[in-house]
Each structure stands twice: as C-alpha cells, then as structure tokens.
Amino acid sequence: MxxxxxxxxxxxxxxxxxxxxxxxxxxxxxxxxxxxxxxxxxxxxxxxxxxxxxxxxxxxxxxxxxxxxxxxxxxxxxxxxxxxxxxxxxxxxxxxxxxxxxxxxxxxxxxxxxxxxxxxxxxxxxxxxxxxxxxxxxxxxxxxxxxxxxxxxxxxxxxxxxxxxxxxxxxxxxxxxxxxxxxxxxxxxxxxxxxxxxxxxxxxxxxxxxxxxxxxxxxxxxxxxxxxxxxxxxxxxxGHDAVVHEDAQRAAAQRRARSRPADTSPLLTVNGLSDRDGAFRDVDFALGRGDIVSLVGLPDSGVTQLVAAISGARRPHAGEIRIDGRRVSVRSPRGAIRSGIGYVSGDRGQKGVIPNFSVRRTATLSSLDRVSRFSVIGPAADARLASRFLEQCQVRAASSGMSITALSGGNQQKALVARMLAAEPRVLVFEDPTAGVDVAGREALYDLVAACCERGHAVLWTSSDLREVTTVCDRALVLWRGTVVREIDRDDLTVRALMSAQFNQTDTP
Ligand SMILES: Nc1ncnc2c1ncn2[C@@H]1O[C@H](COP(=O)(O)OP(=O)(O)OP(=O)(O)O)[C@@H](O)[C@H]1O
Ligand SMILES: [Mg+2]
Incomplete structure (x- = not known):
C-alpha cells in the first residue's frame, strides 16, 4: 500500500x-x-x-x-x-x-x-x-x-x-x-x-x-x-472448483454435437428485407430449427439495424419475415414477442432495464400472459416462473423483490436474459447478451441456448467478441454495407476467418 x-x-x-x-x-x-x-x-x-x-x-x-x-x-x-x-x-x-x-x-x-x-x-x-x-x-x-x-x-x-x-x-x-x-x-x-x-x-x-x-x-x-x-x-x-468447463473449446464442441431436433426445417425466414434508410438491403436468410447463427459485420455493416428490424424495434421498408412459413408482422418489440421472437441486448442501460421494477417483475415481464393464464395472476405462479429462470441464469440477488437497479451490472444483464427465456420464444435474438456477465454465467447461458435449440428453437446471435461467435454458433453470416456477402460454415468458423471476411471486401464486387 x-x-x-x-x-x-x-x-x-x-x-x-x-x-x-x-x-x-x-x-x-x-x-x-x-x-x-x-x-x-x-x-x-x-x-x-x-x-x-x-x-x-x-x-x-x-x-x-x-x-x-x-x-x-x-x-x-x-x-x-x-x-x-x-x-x-x-x-x-x-x-x-x-x-x-x-x-x-x-x-x-x-x-x-x-x-x-x-x-x-x-x-x-x-x-x-x-x-x-x-x-x-x-x-x-x-x-x-x-x-x-x-x-x-x-x-x-x-x-x-x-x-x-x-x-x-x-x-x-x-x-x-x-x-x-x-x-x-x-x-x-x-x-x-x-x-x-x-x-x-x-x-x-x-x-x-x-x-x-x-x-x-x-x-x-x-x-x-x-x-x-x-x-x-x-x-x-x-471460491470452489470451477463450474466452468475445463476447456472452452471442448465444451463448445460438445454443444455443437448436441442432438438436433428431428425436424430442422426453416423456422425463421427473412426475405428481401430492406431498411428505409438503406442500412441494409434485400437481405435473405433462413434459420432452421435448432440453428444458432451469427450476424457479423463492422459498425456500418447494418447488423444493428437488421437485428432491430427482426426484433420489432425498427420498421423495415420492404420484405417479409416469416415464422414457420407464416408471415408475421413485427411492428414493435411487443409484436415480436407475440409472434414468437424474443430479444435481449447487452445494452441494458438503454434497452431493457425498467428502473423501479423488482428483479422478479423484470424476469416475468415478457411472459405475463403465461403467468396469468387461467386467471391465476397469483404471485405464487409469478414467483415460481421467475425463480426458475433467475436460477438457471445464475442471477445473484439478495431477494427477488429488490429493485433491478440495485443489482450489480452483470446480474442485471442475466435478469434480462431470464426474462427473455421465461417468455419461451421460438426464435431467440441475442445482441451481445453476455456483456458484463461473468465466466460461469456465460457458460450457463451457452448451455441454456444449446438446450433451447435441442427443443427446436432457433437462435440469432451477435457479439462484439468474435471468439464467442466461434464457440457458440454453427454458422455466421457476414454483412458488408448492408448486404450479406459471405456465409461461413461451422468447419471454417474461426476468428481469423470472421475478421478477414469483414475487412476484405471491395466496394464493387
Ligand atoms: N445502489 C445499490 N443499491 C443496493 N445494492 C447495491 C447497489 N449497488 C450495488 N449493490 C450491491 O452490492 C453488491 C456488489 O455490487 P457491485 O456492483 O460492486 O458488483 P460487481 O463486482 O461490480 O459486479 P458486476 O461484475 O456484475 O458488475 C451486489 O450485491 C449489489 O447488489
Ligand atoms: Mg460492476
């Protein structure tokens, strides 16, 4: 000292x-x-x-x-x-x-x-x-x-x-x-x-x-x-034996070897999606049941706006989004949730945390319909649902009745992920979800996501941490100035490949 x-x-x-x-x-x-x-x-x-x-x-x-x-x-x-x-x-x-x-x-x-x-x-x-x-x-x-x-x-x-x-x-x-x-x-x-x-x-x-x-x-x-x-x-x-997997690479391999749902047909289809400000143009891609796919690109690539359009935060100017072949209208985040699209961002300060809510209310906010089914709006059901997902996401709170803003940064983030999972969306859209989350919490989330995919859900994942993309995702779509320019499959999915695909693009193909 x-x-x-x-x-x-x-x-x-x-x-x-x-x-x-x-x-x-x-x-x-x-x-x-x-x-x-x-x-x-x-x-x-x-x-x-x-x-x-x-x-x-x-x-x-x-x-x-x-x-x-x-x-x-x-x-x-x-x-x-x-x-x-x-x-x-x-x-x-x-x-x-x-x-x-x-x-x-x-x-x-x-x-x-x-x-x-x-x-x-x-x-x-x-x-x-x-x-x-x-x-x-x-x-x-x-x-x-x-x-x-x-x-x-x-x-x-x-x-x-x-x-x-x-x-x-x-x-x-x-x-x-x-x-x-x-x-x-x-x-x-x-x-x-x-x-x-x-x-x-x-x-x-x-x-x-x-x-x-x-x-x-x-x-x-x-x-x-x-x-x-x-x-x-x-x-x-x-303070005890590490709960993380001994070897992140091996854990990633195990998650990738997860059993696939019997039906791997497309769950989310994006057709000709264009942004009114031109942030992305004519984007087509599909996520099959059980897929974990990443969208990757430089800050001006349009990834952020594309994710916003799919999660209902930004209205596209043209094109369509389908779930299970049915066209859905995601004109708002609530609309997206109703259509079966869940979204969570690592930018919890700007999107997500509602200051005066308790940890429990935060966790069940997106799934109130389920809690109040059969008009049992009972606090017991609310608490059960909340505690299950808060526990799975390793949220550490003195009590679930405390205010969300009194939690540490990483625990707030985990609570937002719990809220999304509690709503059981069919398509899970994650935007840098592990920002500020500790190592064990991250591993827990990767496992939860893999489990969702085994049940036939599909995941769209973006991250500022490319290593995370390579350990979590099956496939990556690389965007360049608003269009998808490359698709990198699991076998070639390395940080180096992601870096070079983002940078080595020429203006006129
Ligand atoms: N304003 C507050 N009101 C009540 N409790 C608080 C407040 N700020 C922090 N705490 C509590 O103090 C403890 C330490 O929190 P702190 O934010 O210092 O953790 P941290 O190590 O920074 O975690 P993280 O990695 O999640 O950011 C936690 O139990 C948290 O809930
Ligand atoms: Mg902190």
Missing part, C-alpha cells in the same frame, strides 16, 4: 444492510497496471466508485499519494487526476470533444476582461495523446462509443492522470477499437499512470495487466498472476 498513487484502506460499504465491501484495502502504484476481477456482484464496481468519488465509504479511507482524501463527487476525484472510463461515459453530447474535456475548468479573463476562449494547453495535449486532436470541434454526440471512451481518458489525462480506472471498456468495442484501446492503456502506464482494469474477459488480462486482484463477496481474496490459466482464475473467483 505504501507508494500507492491511490489506495483504499479498510473500506466497508453496505447497501440497505447488505454488505457490498468488507474492510477492503487496495492500492495501485504509479506505472502499475492491475486487473480487478470477480464474479458478478463481488464488489468491483462499488470499490472503484469509492476510489473515484462516486460513492462514499461507510468506514475506512481513500488516500491519494499517502494522504487521506474525502471526495464529495467524481469531479473532486477528477481534479486529483483520477478518471474512470466506463463502457458509456457521462459526456455532454451537444458539446464538442474539447468542451467536454474542459468541462468544469474555470475560464480566465484576459486583461481586457474578455473570457479567454483559447483551449488549454493540457487539453489539446491530452487529446493528441489519445489520437483525437483532429476532432476538437466535433460534437461528442457525433463520435463513436470508442472515441467517447478516449475523450473520457483525455479528460482525466488533462488533469494529471494519477489513476485511470477502466470498467470493462472493451465490452462495447470492436476488435480493432479494442486493440487501439490496449495501445493507449500501455502508453498511459509507461507514462507513469496507475491503472485499474476491470474485466470479465480473462483472456485480455495478460495484455493489459501485470498483476491481478481477485474479489469475492465484498472481500479481496487473492493476488494472482495474469498468466494463470482461466480455470484457476475462475476457481479463485468462485
């Missing part, structure tokens, strides 16, 4: 009597990059919120360069050079990149009494460090999520950058964007910044961290080496 740039000393924090952190002492030295891992609900976010001034500890202290500090807001921590990079950062979309970095600085007056509107030297330098010097005057609303993360880095960097905390930044980034982020992280570390990197993607750790702190149930339980096999890290996190 001595020599730490920033440290927590004996910190405890409870929410409504439930202890989220118990007497935690933790510090990071200048130029040190430390991974912070633990299962969903272990206390990682609570700890970093305390270090970055977003939460106050019930007891214990935060120290900056060995001196106790009392942050009253994230801004106070930022002024000390403590910045946090979230998946989505709290920036002001209508302000420019430069204005966001300079937000909170007092403007000086010139001798003539004018406000000095020149950019501060430190701001421009910080934006150059992350490679955004050419976007100073671009509104933040017009830049990508990846660039917004870079703005958040520059904001802390311009204030001295003592500690930079990364909370699963790559969960929303493409592989190319992630690689750039790793490069920025390494340059920050080399320049003497202390770094905390929170992730559930254990394979990233050797690239970004030299040491790992493992949390479990609100306590620090181990220090580990990033090169430890994933299985050992998972065991440290779980």
């Amino acid at each position: 001595t020599g730490s740039a920033v440290a927590a000393r004996g910190v405890s924090k409870a929410f409504n009597g439930v202890l989220a952190l118990r007497d935690v002492s933790f510090g990071v030295a200048p130029g040190e990059a430390r991974g912070l891992i633990g299962e969903n609900g272990a206390g990682k976010s609570t700890l970093i919120k305390i270090l970055s001034g977003a939460l106050r500890p019930d007891s214990g202290t935060v120290e900056v360069a060995g001196e106790p500090v009392h942050f009253t807001s994230p801004h106070g921590a930022l002024e000390q050079g403590i910045g946090t990079v979230h998946q989505r950062n709290f920036l002001v979309p209508s302000l420019t990149v430069l204005e966001n970095v300079e937000l909170g600085y007092e403007r000086q007056r010139t001798p003539l009494g004018w406000l000095d509107r020149r950019p501060r030297e430190g701001s421009v330098e910080a934006l150059a460090f992350v490679g955004l010097e050419h976007r100073l005057q671009t509104p933040v609303g017009a830049i990508s999520l990846a660039d917004r993360q870079l703005v958040a880095i520059a904001r802390a960097l311009s204030r001295g950058s003592r500690l930079m905390i990364f909370d699963e930044p790559t969960a929303v980034l493409s592989p190319v964007e992630s690689a750039y982020m790793f490069d920025v992280i390494e340059r920050l570390r080399a320049a003497g910044t202390a770094l905390i990197y929170v992730t559930h993607r254990l394979e990233e750790l050797p690239r970004v961290a030299a040491a790992i702190t493992v949390m479990r149930d609100g306590e620090i339980v181990a220090d580990a080496d990033p090169s430890l096999p994933a299985r050992d890290l998972v065991e440290l996190m779980a």
